[in-house]
Amino acid sequence: MNDEEPILRVRNLTKTYMQGKIPVHALNDVSFDVDKGEFLSIVGPSGSGKSTLLSMVGLLDKPTSGCAMIDGTKITEAKDSEAPVIRREKIGFVFQHFNLIPTLTALENVDIAMRFARVPKGKRKERAVELLAQMGLRERMNHKPSELSGGEQQRVAIARAMANYPAIILADEPTGEVDTKTRDMIVSLLKELAEKGQTILIVTHDTAVSAQTKRVITMRDGKIASDTKV
Numbered sequence: 001m002n003d004e005e006p007i008l009r010v011r012n013l014t015k016t017y018m019q020g021k022i023p024v025h026a027l028n029d030v031s032f033d034v035d036k037g038e039f040l041s042i043v044g045p046s047g048s049g050k051s052t053l054l055s056m057v058g059l060l061d062k063p064t065s066g067c068a069m070i071d072g073t074k075i076t077e078a079k080d081s082e083a084p085v086i087r088r089e090k091i092g093f094v095f096q097h098f099n100l101i102p103t104l105t106a107l108e109n110v111d112i113a114m115r116f117a118r119v120p121k122g123k124r125k126e127r128a129v130e131l132l133a134q135m136g137l138r139e140r141m142n143h144k145p146s147e148l149s150g151g152e153q154q155r156v157a158i159a160r161a162m163a164n165y166p167a168i169i170l171a172d173e174p175t176g177e178v179d180t181k182t183r184d185m186i187v188s189l190l191k192e193l194a195e196k197g198q199t200i201l202i203v204t205h206d207t208a209v210s211a212q213t214k215r216v217i218t219m220r221d222g223k224i225a226s227d228t229k230v
């Protein structure tokens with residue numbers, strides 16, 4: 001049993017885009033909770049609302065109605081000025097295209113996430129080194145993204161996402177651009193982090209990825225079609 005408050009609480013989340021005069025119900029009254037340490041995936045056909053859901057939960061866009069709460073903070077009511085702070089303090093993002101800064105080394109890419117959060121310099125270095133070592137990149141810390149493989153870049157991105165001890169990691173197709181061997185390595189890394197208590201939500205098309213998570217939410221037409229825990 002888990003008597004803690006859920007890390008993520010989503011209630012009646014709805015997003016309607018207008019395409020000219022036609023409403024597109026990208027997200028239609030979605031509700032679910034995620035407990036601390038859960039490792040779950042969101043799957044579903046293209047256009048079913050997965051990325052829309054992630055962008056509401058990640059404060060990249062606002063819902064038409066409904067609400068979401070992360071770690072006790074009502075994120076859907078955050079002012080525009082508060083959103084970046086909540087993102088920085090509560091959420092770690094992992095993207096399909098890695099989104100590392102090309103001119104910075106692996107170490108500097110992790111460091112900069114903490115610099116924005118005003119972590120003192122000495123602490124930043126120590127944490128960045130520790131995280132990169134944990135990702136198996138001890139020998140690659142001073143390489144720039146162009147000098148790293150796709151899998152290595154994604155591991156730097158995961159280290160960066162972990163830097164500020166986020167309440168939740170949100171990953172949209174994190175293995176969309178790597179080969180199957182690298183995919184399996186990234187998924188087992190995420191799984192390990194989840195086993196240590198990190199809450200992780202992955203959006204994926206890949207059943208080999210969702211099969212590794214402990215819970216799978218399937219979306220269809222902007223709604224939750226099924227929610228299965230294993």
Ligand SMILES: Nc1ncnc2c1ncn2[C@@H]1O[C@H](COP(=O)(O)OP(=O)(O)OP(=O)(O)O)[C@@H](O)[C@H]1O
Nearest residue numbers: 017018019024026045046047048049050051052053
């Ligand atoms: N900015 C937008 N304006 C209008 N319609 C949008 C916008 N963003 C998304 N949509 C529509 O909302 C629906 C859900 O899109 P979403 O990107 O969430 O799907 P998805 O499940 O992530 O798909 P994919 O697997 O292809 O990434 C789609 O019908 C899409 O066309």
Ligand SMILES: [Mg+2]
Nearest residue numbers: 050051052172
């Ligand atoms: Mg998407």
